[in-house]
Amino acid sequence: MERREALRLLATGLALQLAPRNLFATLREARLVLGTQLGLRTLDSHQNAAVTAIAELIIPGTETPGATDVGVTQFIDLILTEWYSDEERDCFLKGLADVDSRTQLLFAKQFVDCSPRQGAEVLAELGEQMTEEAEAVRDHGTPYRGSLPKPEKNFYYMIRSLTLTGYYTSEEGAIKELGFEVVPNHYDSCADNQEAKKEQ
Secondary structure: OOHHHHHHHHHHOHHHHOOHHHHHHHHHHHHHHHHHOOOOOOOOHHHHHHHHHHHHHHOOOOOOOOOHHHOHHHHHHHHHHHOOOHHHHHHHHHHHHHHHHHHHHHHOOOHHHOOHHHHHHHHHHHHHHHHHHHHHHHHHOOOOOOOOOOHHHOHHHHHHHHHHHHHHOOHHHHHHHOOOOOOOOOOOOOOOHHHHHHHO
16 A cells, blocks of 8 residues: 555545555554654654644543553654645644643643643534534535634534544554444455365
């Protein structure tokens, strides 16, 4: 499988719908890419900290690993760098900056300095806005307010999708959380006639 195709599948969440063998081939490919990276390529240190904090609020660590534990931030940086178009990348980074603007307005601090409760409050607000936009597109075909982007261009939609995809396509997320079991899917429908005779 081509690396770019693997990234496309991971970015859109399609990897979870693949057959087990193909799924884990895709995972190995993406994780190998992550393993060869020497640091971040799109996110700067502040953006990385903000993405880490948001991802950890979306999937916090409990008795099972959280988003941070399985390298979701590195996964997001990889997708931003290798797969997202310039427009999508700009939309994501502008949305990330907007999160800081919201927390400055509400709490006079940047998102990374907010308490978990404050961070969750901001994410809940973003989630409500995302739902409004999705419903507007579903009901009317286009947003009912000109200032609203399509849901797929909504920052919270983007980061939540990337966080969930990055988490549940990791070994920890797929196996420990989803209980995903790899079942061999190789089957020879036409056995060699000579082999069959030997067994008789």
